[in-house]
Amino acid sequence: NAGVTQTPKFRVLKTGQSMTLLCAQDMNHEYMYWYRQDPGMGLRLIHYSVGEGTTAKGEVPDGYNVSRLKKQNFLLGLESAAPSQTSVYFCASRIRPNAAEAFFGQGTRLTVV
Amino acid sequence: GIQVEQSPPDLILQEGANSTLRCNFSDSVNNLQWFHQNPWGQLINLFYIPSGTKQNGRLSATTVATERYSLLYISSSQTTDSGVYFCAVERAGGTSYGKLTFGQGTILTVHP
Numbered sequence: 358n359a360g361v362t363q364t365p366k367f368r369v370l371k372t373g374q375s376m377t378l379l380c381a382q383d384m385n386h387e388y389m390y391w392y393r394q395d396p397g398m399g400l401r402l403i404h405y406s407v408g409e410g411t412t413a414k415g416e417v418p419d420g421y422n423v424s425r426l427k428k429q430n431f432l433l434g435l436e437s438a439a440p441s442q443t444s445v446y447f448c449a450s451r452i453r454p455n456a457a458e459a460f461f462g463q464g465t466r467l468t469v470v
Numbered sequence: 471g472i473q474v475e476q477s478p479p480d481l482i483l484q485e486g487a488n489s490t491l492r493c494n495f496s497d498s499v500n501n502l503q504w505f506h507q508n509p510w511g512q513l514i515n516l517f518y519i520p521s522g523t524k525q526n527g528r529l530s531a532t533t534v535a536t537e538r539y540s541l542l543y544i545s546s547s548q549t550t551d552s553g554v555y556f557c558a559v560e561r562a563g564g565t566s567y568g569k570l571t572f573g574q575g576t577i578l579t580v581h582p
Contacts, residue, residue: 388567388568390568390569390570392570392572397574398574398575399474399556399558399572399573399574399575400556400558400570400572401572402569402570402571405567405568405569407567413567415569416471445511447513449570451568453568454500454501454560454566454567454568454569455500455501455560455566455568457501457518458501458503458515458518459503459558459568459570460515461505461513461515463511463512464511464512464513466511
């Protein structure tokens with residue numbers, strides 16, 4: 358039982374390149390989330406999903422796209438990376454809102470040069 | 471949206487000392503979690519505590535939901551307790567969808 362796994366752990370991109378971050382969970386959770394953490398700040402929500410085939414915008418969605426084709430996977434895409442997207446990205450999942458804790462992946466450190 | 475404020479922003483302790491971290495929030499919540507972010511950047515779940523008191527070894531937490539605050543107690547601190555402590559809340563209401571709002575964190579440094 359691995360919990361929430363993020364791939365890759367580290368990545369360096371050039372401005373304008375694209376990439377996809379993968380989040381996989383093996384706990385059969387319905388809800389999944391992508392957050393970003395910038396220096397000296399708490400995490401902010403980028404996008405989230407309340408079930409397979411659904412996605413919704415969070416607090417800071419601009420420049421990102423997401424997909425949830427399978428229940429266990431939540432993908433975060435950067436179509437044209439910008440230096441402002443240099444950050445640490447965390448994925449989280451939970452079985453349901455209101456009465457259960459969220460579990461977080463180990464993070465992906467992305468640098469855009 | 472809901473506001474989450476943590477205090478103090480920074481805390482420096484000698485090993486063996488006790489400390490209290492505070493989290494205030496501006497609206498009703500139905501979920502509150504405390505996390506420890508270690509020096510390697512990993513987020514470790516400490517407590518899921520929307521109300522009441524819980525203890526886990528040297529750590530304990532209390533949430534008074536009616537007064538909109540939570541406290542994290544660390545007793546007999548160790549150097550491995552160093553890192554950033556985050557409080558995160560889910561606003562009460564049917565449209566929260568489990569989204570967490572994080573505070574800015576408390577940076578704890580424990581010296582040997």
